[in-house]
Amino acid sequence: MKSTITLIVSLVLFIVLSSGFYTVDETEQVIITQFGMPVGEPVVNAGLHWKTPFIQTVNRIENRVLEWDGEATPMTTKNKVFVMIDAFARWEIADPLIFYRQLTDETRALSRLNGIIGSEMRIVIAKHDFIEAVRSTKDRKVVRDGPAPDAGAAISTAEARIGVLPAISKGRGELEAEIFANAAPKVKELGIRLLDVRLKRIDYDPSVSHSIYQRMISERQQIADRYRSEGAGEAAKINGERERDLATIESESYRKVQELEGTADAKATEIYAKAYNQTPDAAQLFEFKQTMEAYKKLITSDTTMVFTTDSELFRYLKSSNPQAKAAAGASVEITPLNKLPTLLEVGR
Secondary structure (H helix, E strand, O other): OHHHHHHHHHHHHHHHHHHHEEEEOOOEEEEEEEOOEEOOOOEOOOEEEEOOOOOEEEEEEEOOOEEEEOOOEEEEOOOOOEEEEEEEEEEEEOOHHHHHHHOOOHHHHHHHHHHHHHHHHHHHHHOOOHHHHHOOOOOOOOOOOOOOOOOOOOOOHHHHOOOOOOOOOOOHHHHHHHHHHHHHHHHHOOOEEEEEEEEEEEEEOHHHHHHHHHHHHHHHHHHHHHHHHHHHHHHHHHHHHHHHHHHHHHHHHHHHHHHHHHHHHHHHHHHHHHHHOOOHHHHHHHHHHHHHHHHHHHOOOOOOOOOOOOOOOOHHHOOOOHHHHHHOOOOOOOOOOOOOOOHHHHHO
16 A cells, blocks of 8 residues: 555656756757746756746747748839849847747748848838849959950940949948848847848849840840951951952063063064074075964965955965066066965965
């Protein structure tokens, strides 16, 4: 009987003690509630602690840095650009008692952060141009991906914008700081300490992305067309210079050929003159040969010419018989050429 009573007392004592003692981890803090209402101060020290058994309840709250990752939200900038902005933040529970009274748990806290941070982000983005949210440095220099245009050369509107960035007054970093400064006091009233707010991604709204991409493609196409036209012009210039140089070389070569031929002909004529002018007979023989060469060029199978009988060119076509000429009453000088047959006689 005593053993049974001892067992029952031990069991009751164990239940009471197990319901009264609780442990707190380093990563958490505890709010003790009695009938749903917080009692006492928050327990923030790790270790073993005591509460009133069966009446009080342990509510554990995270003591580490927590993450807020908002969804991409459509917004409008000051210059009426529709964008999708995705942001994130880091926060912690600074006052567990206020946090429990205002929000109770992390799920409600994330919902309130969505509203507060999202609202402040819309306000800040709406007060600044789109470029302010994209760029973070005011003195950034753009490196061109192609050769710079020549000074004074005509350039397209698309190429004129390359390497030229619009000036900014604040930049992305200052916009993030402004969002943080506006949201931090509001979340502090909920027992939350906001640690940081960052813009993770900024993109054009899908409704305007297509037109923007098409404009970018068009601008690049204009630049490509300009490079092609410049290349075609340079090719035409090179081909023109080549044709000009070729014509110059050919004309110079032709001139030299004509000079050489003229020099050779003059030399040959000089030699012929020296050879055939040694005696009167040689001169007549040279004249006869030259006339024969002229006949070969002038008289062909399809040539018809009419000359008088007194023509100087055809004097060798007449009879070379001295007796026939003497009978006609003409005095003929007998020369070696008179003994040569005429073309008419050769034909017979």
